[in-house]
Amino acid sequence: MRIISFLVTLQLAGVLMAAEPAMTDIFVSGQNGYHTYRIPAIVVSNDGTLLAFAEGRKNSGGDSGDIDMLVKRSTDGGKTWSGQITVWDDEQNTCGNPCPVVDQSTGTIWLLMTHNPGVYHERKSSNDPADSRTVWVTHSDDDGQSWSQPTDITATTKNPNWDWYATGPGIGVQLQRGAHPGRLLIPANHDTKGSEQAPSIRGAHSIYSDDHGQTWMLSDNAIQPNMNESQLVELPDGRVMTNMRSYYGDARRRYALSEDGGTTWGPAVRADELVEPVCQASIVRYSWPDDGDKSRILFSNPAREKGRDHMTIRLSYDEGFTWPVSKLLYEGQAAYSCLVRLPDGRIGCYFEADKYKRMTLAVFDLAWLTDGRDGGE
Numbered sequence: 001m002r003i004i005s006f007l008v009t010l011q012l013a014g015v016l017m018a019a020e021p022a023m024t025d026i027f028v029s030g031q032n033g034y035h036t037y038r039i040p041a042i043v044v045s046n047d048g049t050l051l052a053f054a055e056g057r058k059n060s061g062g063d064s065g066d067i068d069m070l071v072k073r074s075t076d077g078g079k080t081w082s083g084q085i086t087v088w089d090d091e092q093n094t095c096g097n098p099c100p101v102v103d104q105s106t107g108t109i110w111l112l113m114t115h116n117p118g119v120y121h122e123r124k125s126s127n128d129p130a131d132s133r134t135v136w137v138t139h140s141d142d143d144g145q146s147w148s149q150p151t152d153i154t155a156t157t158k159n160p161n162w163d164w165y166a167t168g169p170g171i172g173v174q175l176q177r178g179a180h181p182g183r184l185l186i187p188a189n190h191d192t193k194g195s196e197q198a199p200s201i202r203g204a205h206s207i208y209s210d211d212h213g214q215t216w217m218l219s220d221n222a223i224q225p226n227m228n229e230s231q232l233v234e235l236p237d238g239r240v241m242t243n244m245r246s247y248y249g250d251a252r253r254r255y256a257l258s259e260d261g262g263t264t265w266g267p268a269v270r271a272d273e274l275v276e277p278v279c280q281a282s283i284v285r286y287s288w289p290d291d292g293d294k295s296r297i298l299f300s301n302p303a304r305e306k307g308r309d310h311m312t313i314r315l316s317y318d319e320g321f322t323w324p325v326s327k328l329l330y331e332g333q334a335a336y337s338c339l340v341r342l343p344d345g346r347i348g349c350y351f352e353a354d355k356y357k358r359m360t361l362a363v364f365d366l367a368w369l370t371d372g373r374d375g376g377e
Helices: 002-013
Strands: 022-028 036-044 050-057 067-074 085-088 094-102 109-116 134-140 162-167 184-192 202-209 227-234 240-246 252-258 269-275 282-287 296-302 309-316 325-341 347-353 358-364
Touching: 022 050, 022 067, 036 094, 036 325, 036 347, 036 358, 050 094, 050 358, 085 134, 094 162, 094 184, 109 162, 109 184, 134 162, 184 240, 202 240, 227 282, 240 269, 282 325, 296 325, 296 347, 309 347, 325 358
Parallel strands: 067 094, 202 227
Antiparallel strands: 022 358, 036 050, 050 067, 067 085, 094 109, 109 134, 162 184, 184 202, 184 227, 227 240, 240 252, 252 269, 282 296, 296 309, 309 325, 325 347, 347 358
16 A cells, blocks of 8 residues: 555656657668668658658668668557568669658658769769769658659759758658748758868758649758758747757757748757767657647757767757756667657657667657656647
């Protein structure tokens, strides 16, 4: 009776420990014909289906070579998964950098990607249209079961002076507020073509569609230098925040704001709390400050100054400017990640684990993340 009474007291106090995260491996390197799986991206369709994307790296773990775009589907909240579906396989070439976004009004799932000859990689890339990194889009109208033939959109989404280019990796957003409701907005990054006199410059930018994915346009300016892989979140006042991988050498991420739906971007600002070992990260809105609910934004990355490990989940109540809640999800090796709110209100973190041996989905709730101190809606 004393134990029960003690647990009831803790529950009333709001600090009862929730169940530990449930971990499910979605892609395991060495299985189903691929040496390595990398680059997580995950979204929920309008039908409530989870779609987990990955690069299938055929012959090695490297960023170049024969790489295919793959997806698996889950209709039960991530408990079980379909076999892998090939979205794009261009023989020996590289089809990568998944960045999906769901059009909530049409139900179409759009997937932005990049492509390059398999013999090229970031340190030896080119801005020659014949052999450079190009930008592509495909879509699914049947809940991710099949995908359209990819379409080249490089002409409207890549500056001719850019060399290397990557969509995401991670996810895009569909804007709900401000002057551009319904806009599909995709984070991306690039390098300018360098020389001995002028070294290449890393930058982040965005691309967007205002006609439900039929055409895609490039943001008017880029955030540079030293910016790289980025993710987006919309704020209640209609502004958009981009959160970026940084090469300033201070083990901290950067963010920037757009007042016009990602058409133009302000300067990069250091995010003092967001420690990073130079790695991709994820940011996603969990809830809006509407109908009496709290504003909640989630963030995940390997929170270390050096070394890709200690995957950590953070929670912000002030639109991503401060992060009062922080909890370790996985202590071992962990690199890229992608967060998603599940249909039942739980949270999923899809991440690379154990030196890229597994791509795992961890599912947990706000009670676990906040030790019971956030009561939800």
